[in-house]
Amino acid sequence: MGSHNESVPTLRWGVIGTGLISSWFTKDITASRKNPRATHIIQAIGSSSLSKGNAFVSQHLPTLDPAPTVYSDYQSVYNDPAVDIVYIGTPHALHKQHCLDAIAAGKHILCEKAFTLNATEAREVLAAAAEKNVFIMEAMWLRFRPLVTSLRKVLYEEKLIGDVRRVFCDFGLDMNISSLPDSSRLKDPAMGAGSLLDIGVYALTWGLLTLESPESIPSEKPRIIATQTLRNGIDVASSFILTYSATGRQGILTSTVEVRTPVTFLRIEGTEGYILVEGVGASAPRSYTVYPKINPAAETVEGKKYEFEVEGSGFYFEADAVAENIARDEKENEVMPHGETLRVLEILDEIRRQGGARFPQEG
Known part of the structure; x- marks a missing residue:
């Protein structure tokens, strides 16, 4: 991880998923700000097709220079040596596997909330991240405002x-x-x-x-x-x-x-x-x-x-915090630590247990 400005860290992002939340996140962290705590580069975009990925860049990131590399799959983003961290903006049910794949490639991760479908999945992901010694955090941007x-x-x-x-x-x-x-x-x-x-x-x-x-x-x-x-x-x-x-x-x-x-x-x-x-x-x-x-x-x-x-939407608060954590070689964030992600999911699991909502993956 390099730095354009010696006083702030630079983080190169690979983005998985080209839906609405990814568009908000990428636009916000690359917009000009008065006193940025970090520099964010969108290095790569992973999508289900090149046409969809290119359309995402044209619509949401038209002025980025250099433009991010667009891949027609996710694995190429994980394997890109120029990517420091993967932002996972896919649907909840896909988070577990996408996290595990990015972890296997040795990438740091910021994964959208809800982190996984349930606490059991989260424990598996967090254990894999610990074994691979990579940073991982749930993207609960509210807590950083x-x-x-x-x-x-x-x-x-x-x-x-x-x-x-x-x-x-x-x-x-x-x-x-x-x-x-x-x-x-x-x-x-x-x-x-x-x-x-x-x-x-x-x-x-x-x-x-x-x-x-x-x-x-x-x-x-x-x-x-x-x-x-x-x-x-x-x-x-x-x-x-x-x-x-x-x-x-x-x-x-x-x-x-x-x-x-x-x-x-x-x-x-x-x-x-x-x-x-x-x-x-x-x-x-x-x-x-x-x-x-x-x-x-x-x-x-x-x-x-x-x-x-707030300048822009406010996603940059969490992104800046992540950049600072990684610059200090930390593997979790004190505002959204792993234990809190698990606790929240355990409560959500209990709400669904009482309320009746089930996901097919849970049997």
């Missing part, structure tokens, strides 16, 4: 709303699943379809980030109470409660592919006030507002708003 760091400071250092008692978070998108072809990754259970792994993982992440203080992690496992609405084998809606017996805190968390959530998607209630978090969705928060304890006699309530300007 400055807003999240600020919010946790307000909650657990400054304690602006006292003791956190309850959290309500919803991530809903109106995806009109019935109109999609059966082959769509959003409709095919074999591809990990359903609201839970696609967007419910964000609601769960917000619950964990806001209900658990830094000193409590991971001393107490939350109890899970869950239900799901299934249509044609996939969950179109998932609702789950996290309860913490030691603190009494509760998180009421939901996801759906049938209704879009309003701009305010998260409410955190404490003994001395509450916080509302706003954004285009739970995956992309833009601001939060701290309010004092509700007074029924007050005609108006003034809150203090914290706004966060």
Whole structure:
């Protein structure tokens, strides 16, 4: 791994999958920024065909110079000696095998969430990465946003709303699943379809980030109470409660592919006030507002708003962190460590166990 700028690391990416998430990621990490922490080069694109790969570059990365090498398969990306790390942006059900193939070639990995279909698959992937001594991380970009760091400071250092008692978070998108072809990754259970792994993982992440203080992690496992609405084998809606017996805190968390959530998607209630978090969705928060304890006699309530300007979409926060980890020869990231990836998947597994959603691979 070389560097154009001696003060920041350079990372050369091979990208697997040419869907929407890969387009967002590649455009964001290569866009010009004021104070970049790393330099990112899209070295190679792997697609199911040359025409599809070339179309991806023409549409999403038309000004990159030099242009990335386009391969009509994934293995060529893994084998490319100029690639430092593979970004895996394929459907959930394919993550395990794509990770294992990239690991076998000795490549570092950033794999989109959900990391794998379940915790069993994740353990296999992480064990392979450890044996090959490569860096690997789940691409939960939400955890790397400055807003999240600020919010946790307000909650657990400054304690602006006292003791956190309850959290309500919803991530809903109106995806009109019935109109999609059966082959769509959003409709095919074999591809990990359903609201839970696609967007419910964000609601769960917000619950964990806001209900658990830094000193409590991971001393107490939350109890899970869950239900799901299934249509044609996939969950179109998932609702789950996290309860913490030691603190009494509760998180009421939901996801759906049938209704879009309003701009305010998260409410955190404490003994001395509450916080509302706003954004285009739970995956992309833009601001939060701290309010004092509700007074029924007050005609108006003034809150203090914290706004966060993001250059582009904000995928570069996680990409920069990965570049810094690899430059320090680290094999996992402290913000999204392997243990947390496993814990999240174990909770998702329990939600599906109670709710009834199953993937064909699980028997």
